[in-house]
Each structure stands twice: as structure tokens, then as C-alpha cells.
Amino acid sequence: MEFDPKWLTDPQVFQVNRLPAHASYMVRGADGAPLEQTLDGAWKFFYAQTPGASPQEFYREGYDVSGWDEIAVPGYIQLQGGGKYGTPHYVNTQYPWDGHERLEPPAVPERYNPVGCYVRGFAVPQSWDGPVCVRFDGVETAFAVWCNGVFIGYSEDSFTPAEFDLTPAVHRDGENRLAVRVYRFSSASWLEDQDFWRMSGIFRSVALFTKAQTHLADLWVKPQLSEDLAAGTLRAELKLEGMCVGEATLTLDGKTVLAPVTGGHAVLELPVERPRLWSAEAPELYTYEVTLTDAAGHLLETVRGKAGFRRFELRDGLMLLNGRRIVFKGVNRHEWNCRTGRAVTMEDMVSDVRAMKQNNINAVRTSHYPNRTEWYDLCDEYGLYVIDETNLETHGTWQRPDGAESALPGDRPEWLGAVLDRANSMLQRDKNHASVLIWSCGNESFGGRDIYEMSRFFRETDPTRLVHYEGVFHDRRYPDTSDMESQMYTPAADVAAFLEKHPEKPFIMCEYMHAMGNSCGAMDRYTRMTDVIPQYQGGFIWDWVDQGIETDNCLGERCLACGGDFGDRPSDFEFVGNGLLFADRTPTPKLAQAKGCYQDFDILPDETGVTVKNKSLFTDTADYVLLVELTKNGARVKSSECSLQAVPGETARAELPFAVPQAPGEYTVDASLCLRENARWAAKGHCVAFGQWHISRKAPEKPCTLPVTLVEGDCNIGVHGRDFSLLFTKNAQGSVISYRWKGRELLQRPIALNFWRAPTDNDTAAGMELAHLPFKTAGLYAKLRRAKAETDGTSVRIHAKYALPGGARANVTYTITGDGKVEAALKWKGKAVESVPEFGLMLTLPAEYRNVAYYGMGPGETYSDFTSGAHMGLFGFDAHTALQPYFNPQESGARTGVQAAAVTDAAGFGLCLAGNGFMLSALPYTPHEVENARRQYELPPKVKTVVRCAKGQLGVAGDNTWGAGPHAEYHVALEKGETFRFTFGGMGGNG
Ligand code: GAL
Helix, strand or coil, X not given: CCCCHHHHHCCCCCEEXXXXXXXXXXEECCCCCECEEECCEEEEEEEECCHHHCCCCCXXXXXXXXXXXXXXXXXXXXXXXXXXXXXXXXXXXXXXXXXXXXXXXXXXXXXXXXXXXEEEEEECCCCCCCXXXXXXXXXXXXXXXXXXXXXXXXXXXCCCCEEEECHHHCCCCCEEXXXXXXXXXXXXXHXXXXXXXXXXXXXXXXXXXXXXXXXXXXXXXXXXXXXXXXXXXXXXXXXXXXXXXEEEEEEECCEEEEEEECCCEEEXXXXXXXXXXXXXXXXXXXXXXXXXXXXXXXXXXXXXXXXXXXXXXXXXXXXXXXXXXXXXXXXXXXXXXCCCECCCCHHHHHHHHHHHHHXXXXXXXXXXXXXXXXXXXXXXXXXXEEEEECCCEXXXXXXXXXXXXXXXXXXXXXXXXXXXXXXXXXXXXXXXCCCEEEEECCCCCCCCHHHHHHHHHHHHHCCCCEEECHHHHCCCCCHHHCCCEEEECCCHHXXXXXXXXXXXXXXXEEEEEECCCCCCCCXXXXXXXXXXXXXXXXXXXXXXXXXXXXXXXXXXXXXXXXXXXXCXXXXXXXXXXXXXXXXXXXXXXHHHHHHHXXXXXXXXXXXXXXXXXXXCCCCCHHHEEEEEEEEECCEEEEXXXXXXXXXXXXXXXXXXXXXXXXXXXXXXXXXXXXXXXXXXXXXXXXXXXXXXXXXXECCXXXXXXXXXXXXXXXXXXXXXXXXXXXXXXXXXXCCEEEEEECCEECCCEEEEEECCCXXXXXXXXXXXXXXXXXXXXXXXXXXXXXXXXXXXXXXXXXXXXXXXXXXXXXXXXXEEECCCCEEEEEEECCCCEEEECEEEEEEEEECCCXXXXXXXXXXXXXXCCXXXXXXXXXXXXXXXXXXXXXXXXXXXXXXXXXXXXXXXXXXXXXXXXXXXXXXXXXXXXXXXXXXXXXXHHHCCCCCEEEEEEEEEECCCCCCCCCCCCCCHHHCEEECCCCEEEEEEEEEXXXX
């Protein structure tokens, strides 16, 4: 048979000569060595923009490839060659050729369908006398294989393995030539319309393998449990090929059973008394071994694996794990590495699984395709619940005007085979993983009969797991496609309302909390719901890591690029970045928010004790150390460790071993549950849950008695004291233009009114700019109407009245005392408004004042709806690195609940600030400068520190990034007369 290019556009041809899918495991031979060898490494490579432009007969044995380039396997074509091989292309739901070539399924682009021709040599190991096969773990999106000029096979489905038998073509001695042609687009592209970078290549490993005379073709290990979970049986179902004579054994915990091999199947069972149960909290695994021997008792093959005993079921309308109601504290994860794309490394995966565990994430959805098989090993071992998702998304086909009718695969018989094949390849590969609890039929592929058939396939083949599909929400014709109601981005209140009416099925949010830019506000609305609505069993944040690509920008500097930055069009630009992590895997502040919301324990300290509610399924609080600390003004004054016992579902209380003093000060009682011993994913002492009680006991203020002088000039009002002077100009600028402390000027610009913040991605999507338009200019173009000063000898008051664009008015009163303290009071004189982005003043200091220390909510940034990972304390940051590097520069870095702060130079000289729980921001830019820049490298040089003090700022929101603004309680409303007060003054210097 020869390769036929028509296969590329025939949905019914998704494989030719591919070997049957089976579980992934490593087979070892008689000597214990793997019966496989890697073909990863450098391959000869030729790139062409269309199949027609590529060398047609390159797979022939004599074809000269010596002049070709080399490319790394595994790897993406577009991320290698320094731009020679096209660029990655980011689109969300639209197809990448939209507007370039008018296509109907199953057609593929003709003018631009890059192919990569790959060639490499290999030699068959001397010791191999059985069949010689090749396995491709992942090739995007379609490929054909030749060996020594002989056509071997063809396969689609980028994310599951394809194996072929090379035996008839292979030379046992000497060199062989393996040739692969990889197509960027095929009919399969219609089924792979995920919201990700569109690229192609052999992006996962390739291996050559052989088989012993009797070969373990497949293995399904089924840990089974008695109804009361007390007794277990490990059942191993073996599929055999080859001679099929001899014996098979199964060994576990030192016990072995054996069975004669007389045909293509064998079943082995071993009882396990009181098995230790697997869960994400305690990922107990048993190592088993399966062997095959020939009739003479010689060892042929050995396979080792890990099994977890657990029962996942739907009972009385709830999802239960080992009998307990499970709550998914989940995240969606695309495979991503900012240098190699979806060709992720072992280090990437280990880093991800550890970071997830460290941040209380217990579940992951492999959005939206099966991941590298090692990922599931890690989830088994570290403990993460997995929704394993079929590689299927056809979003672009049903976003058209004819919507439902044009949706693929719909009820179409010609796509059914491909769809079922994808499901089968995933199920067969991943079926032995304890972590996989749910099979997902794919993402956003509408509804219909084909996907219903897929769900039936899962259920019938594997009754030990549940089936998930969100598309039922869009097409309710086949409600049985999904065992649970699954929705995305539904507001929490609507979830509750839905469950009031439809409590029959358990409910999960397969995507929620759209973590694009500064986001994830009010996440606790969802997580609190898991405590009160039994059917609401959790959700999966969208998503884990920004899909940014490291490249050079137009200034020749390294940067992380997003969609469109490669000239890729059409594009959905920054939408490719919605991660809790930045693309280089540094955490964004959103990770702390998620960690706080996903705690398994509610910790509620008060003035006399600590109450702990255990919401875990299987873990006793006594497994952790309870650390209780008393702090005064941010410093620890008392600390105690104890053990508190609350079994899952129970609440316990410990009394404080100390009293909270009555003397003035800022006090907190901090309580945390910490790891007693090193865990696989974090060191001893790591905090898994935290709670705080805070009280502010204010000391009566001592009036300042130092003298202060008022100088009424023609143009300026001057105020002078021992260590300071202040100038208020009455001219056009109309503001405080100078504050000198011990002879040094601290203001680089006049103090300004500020009502604006640089819009976040969520803001822009929700139309925040238009809705708040007058407030963009209100601070920029405020005009002084009148200023007057008065003094009583111990203080000076300057009253300034401003007219604002749009007809509103605001007053600022500065009250200055002899110690240099300035109380600023900003008063709103306009009509009541329901929402303003921010309400405060902006002080601009020279750049050297960039060290910020504060007592308030931290340690990371906080907003009114973004405090779940934060608490009161004494924290610090560098103003010049406080802006988060989101693709689109936007508001970030703020702190709420601030009582006191200092913004100083390296010697501690600078400005101190105080107030009553105000919002503090310190950045090297004004909000307008941040707003103007559309990429980080467009931001102006860091020549100042812009300090914003405000009564409040709009919450960051997070329900989605296509219209959902902050919830009502996180808006800053202004009554007429609304006043914000804070004080500033100099600090540091000699004496
Ligand atoms: C969802 C989709 C995700 C992603 C997200 C927006 O509808 O399933 O893949 O596109 O929207 O970021």
C-alpha cells in the first residue's frame, strides 16, 4: 500500500496500519533491560509551506538528505530554526485559516499547510529477534511513516500514541531509514480547535521496541474493593500475542499468583487484606509486577506498575471517593513550556505537580487532550484527581450563524469513527491510573449523537469511572452523555439557583475563575458553596499557566510573547494567557488566592482560642502541627505549637496559651496547620491552612506642640516647621508641589487627585472604561477653583476646592502640624455615584524612594475581592518591581487594609504614611502610563515612584473575561461628602 494524500481530507481515514491502543508501560526482557530504545534526538529535517513543495520521495533509501537541516525530536517545528520554519499561531475558537481560505469541513488549507519531512537512521539491536515496531507518543496533527522506502502507516490524533510494525520493512543488520512526513493541517484539525497555539511537529518522544515470543500486548490492572472497603483484590487482565504459551505471574507485596498461558488472554487475581486506600490526600500505591515465561520457564517479559485501591462512584446523586463526598479543588492545565511549547519536560511536570500540591489544589483537568503519560504517574504518586479529557474540540464549527447545524461532530456518521478512536486511544493508554477518576468527552464540541456514543463507550468499557461532558449544557438532547452537570463560568449565584431546580446530578464547574491578567476576585463565592450545597462538588480554575513564548522583542530583548506577537493573524492575542503561573512558571498573585480558597481546613482564631473545622475527607488535623502566634505591630511576641484533633467533618478548639494584651497596638492571632514531617511535595513546616484574628487598639493621639508657621505668598502658601517645609501653589497646578524633609525634596510632581486605575483585562472586557469614563480625566484635569489657608498656631489648614471634568467637584484639606505630619482629607462634592475605579491621592516621589514597608494585608497584593490568600502583617516590597508582568500591562501590585507604610530610599529616608485601612499602591508608573503600554517593554523608564493612597479601589473580578465586572460589594461607591483621610510626613535622616 502507498500513502494516499486524500486521507488528509477524509474524516473516515484517521489511521492506517496503526497497532491497537493499549496501556502505557515499559516492558523489560529476560535480562531486565527495556525492550525498547529511544529515537529521540536530532533528525534530518526539511520544511515546506505546502505538501506539494516538499520533496516527494524523500523516504526512499537512496534519497540524499545530507544537506538537510537538523531538528530536535521531541519538539515543535515552529519553535525551532529561528523563524525558518514558520511561526506559532494563536487563535482561540476560530480556525487559524479563517479569512485566508474559505474552507468547509473536512477540507484543509491548500495555500498554507506546512509539512515537515523527518528522516533518521537506526540499527536494530543484535539481541532483538522478534518484531520491530515504532511508537510515536505525540505528533501534531497528522503524519505518515516509511521505513526503508516502504510505506508503514498513517495516523491522526495529536495527543495519543501511534504504534506501527516495521518488521516487514526492516533490515536486521546495518542501517535503516525511518522517514516521517508531518502535516500541520488535516481533517483532524477540525477536531483540534482548542484554545491554544497552533503548531506542528513530532512533539513527544519516539521509540523503537520489540516483543518477546509471547508478548504482553495489553494489561488492565483493576484494584477491586469490597462494599465496606475493607478487603481488596488486585485483578490483572492480560492480553497476549505471539506464541501465547507458558506462564504469567502477578506479584504484589511479596505474594505471587500464576496462571498458565494458553491463548490470547489471562486473568490473575491477588487478594489484599485491608488495603491502604488511595486518595489525593494519601496517595497510597502498591507496586505490582507481571511476568511472562515460556514453556520451559524462561523469563520473557516483565512489566512493573503501581496500583491504587480506591472506589469512585455516583451514589444518591453525589460523587463519592471511598465513600466520602469528594470536592474538586481543581485547575485546568495545558501542557506548556515557554521555550518548547507543549513538548514539556519531566522537570516541568514535577514542578507543576509540586506547585499544585503546595497550593492546596487536589484536582486537574487535562484541558483539552491527553497529556504526556508521565503526568498521570505523577498524579498517582503525589495525589491529584484527574479528569482525563479526550482530544476533541470543535468550537469554531458551532460559533457560526448556523450554530447547532454546523457543529462537528454532531450526529454525523462520517466523524463518529474518529471521535470514538480518540476516546479509545486515551482510555486504553490511561486506564491503569488510580488518579484518573473521570473520562471527559472533550471540550466545547457542542452536543449530539456522536459524543453521546463516546460517553457510552467509556461507560461500557470502564464502569469504574464517571463520564464528563460540558456540552450537554448547550445541547440538552442527550443528557445522559454526562454523569454530572458540568458548566463553565456560571456565576456562583446561578449555580445555586440551578441546583435548587435540578438537584438530580452532582454539579462541577469544569472551568471557572478566568485567571487572565489581574483576576480571580471573589473566588470564595464558589468555594464557600461547596460547604453548603452538597451537589456542588467543586470546580477547575481556568487555567494553570500562561501560554507565553520566550522570544526577542523589537528592541532585541528577551520577552514572553503572546498571540499576534509573531505576526500570526488572525489572532486572539493576550487571551492565550490565563494562568495562575506566568509562562516561565513563576507564580502570579492569583496562586495565593487559590491556595487560600482551597484550604481543607477552616481556621478561625479569636481572642481566646482557635477553632478548626476539618473539611478534608480522610486526614486528621492531628497529622499536622498547629502553630499559634501572637503578633504586635507585625512582630511575633508569642508562639506555641500544639496538636489538635479533629477528624474529617469535625470541628475542634484549642484555647490560646497566652492572653492578648490590652495595651495599644496592632495585634493578630495567627494560626496555621503545618506539615509535621517532610512530604514528597513540600518540606516540614509548610503551611496547608491559615487563619487570623486581628484587632487594632489605637492609642489616644498626643497633640503635636511643635511650632508651625504659615507664609501666605502671592502664588504659594508655605508651611514651615523644624524639619520640614511644604509649598502649595495657587497657580494652575493648584496643589502641593513641594514637601521637603530635613532639606530634601520628596515630591517629584504635584500631589494629584486620582480616581483611575489602569484597566485590567477583566475591566476592558466588562466595559469598565466606558462605564467610568469621567473618572479617567477627573484626576488628570482637575482644576483648582479656590485655595485658602488658616492657622491656630499649632497647625495650618489649607483648603483647596477643585472643579472636575463632567461638572463634579472635590475638596482637599491638608492639616499640617509642627512635626511635619500632613493629614490629607479628600472630600467628594459631586452627586452620589455607584462606582468609581479608585478614590484617593497620588504622590510622586523620585525613583530612589522605592522600598515599601507597610502594615496591612499581604504579603502579596490584595484587592477588596482578592484577600483569600492574605492576612494582616508587616510586609515589604520594591515599588519598581511591583507591577505584575501580564502581557497587557494593567493594574496590579496594590495592598488593602493598610494602617501604616513607609516609602524610603536604601538608607530608610523618605515618606511615612498612616491611615485607617486604606489602599496603597506604589509603582514606577502612573495608572495612565500603565494603561498606555500594551506590552511590558512599552512601559516608560522607571524614573519615579508613584504612590497612590485611596479609600478603596474596584475589585479585580474574575468570573470571566468577557463581561463580568466585580460583584456589587466590591465597587467603591461615593456618597456626596464621602471623605478619605490619611497622613503623610517625612521620616529618617540625621537626628
Ligand atoms: C473556555 C474554553 C477554554 C478557554 C476559555 C477562555 O470556553 O474551554 O479552552 O478558551 O474559555 O480562556
